[in-house]
Amino acid sequence: MSTLRTLLLAALGALLACASAQAEYPDKQITMVVCFPAGGGTDIAARLVNIPLGEALGKPVVIENRGGAGGNIAIAAVKRLPADGYTLLVCSSAYVVNPSLYAQAAYDPLKDFIPVMVMGASPNVFVVPTQSEIKSMKEFIEKAKASGGKMNWTSPGAGTTPQLAGELLKLRTGIQMQHIPFPGAGPATNAVLAGQVDLYTANIGSVQGLIDGGKVRPIAVTAKKRWAPLPDVPTLEELGIKDADSDTFQAVYVAAGTPQPIVDRLVKELTIILARPDTREKFDKIGLPVVAEGPDMFRKRVEREVPMFKEIIDKAGLKIQ
Incomplete structure (x- = not known):
């Protein structure tokens, strides 16, 4: 009985500690690991939200660029780190492409990360x-x-x-x-x-x-509807070419296993930031309109695009060793 009591107390203590950590989140600096070098589209998108996100959370959110292998180096690095919400992955559509394109892509896009927010897409x-x-x-x-x-x-x-x-x-x-x-x-x-x-x-x-x-x-x-700055340019679907729409998106992820309250907090703050007119104007200027797709829509995007790009890559014979 004493052994059972000890185990129950230990489990309760762990739960309370976890709940306390989530309630206090964040209590230290957060790092945004960007899949590509500074100056590219993914990096610029991350830098449009990291400072306001830090202000909203009350702790700095700093950028760490880990370019290489088409984004795989950054993805693998974040996958190895604790799933505690203190390391965010910022990656482009490469996230859904790489598992089919790179023989050495060591992650499962449907299982190893939680999709938090698609910031913008064009x-x-x-x-x-x-x-x-x-x-x-x-x-x-x-x-x-x-x-x-x-x-x-x-x-x-x-x-x-x-x-x-x-x-x-x-x-x-x-x-x-x-x-x-x-x-x-x-x-x-x-x-x-x-x-x-x-x-x-x-x-x-x-x-x-x-x-x-x-x-x-x-x-x-390749959009589902005509692009506002190019109103006279038709979509592929208008031309009778079905199932050929695609875009390039920039998004935020956390490692699988990150506590749901932390994910919810990140989603809430990013949604508020991306709804601000000044943020939307900045994204428009880099040709990446805000879409603000939360976890549910984002997950459906990943589930749709991973097999779509696999089909393209396999049939085109594209593979990077």
């Missing part, structure tokens, strides 16, 4: 050089089919969501075109401006300035 856009004779996606598809696979296209890099959007276009329309790889958005953009490629798939935020300046011609977007 679709991809298909553009052609202004000197191109192609004026629409319909014309491009017709020409690609007639060329017998001789037409080419490019994207910001291997395994990026813009490349996968292009692969999805091929999959849904049956066209063949050669992907010309470039080491990043800069060289790829230069090739488009020089008229060296037939089609460029990019995140809208990265080419909006080129579109506004008349340097490239947009022919379709």
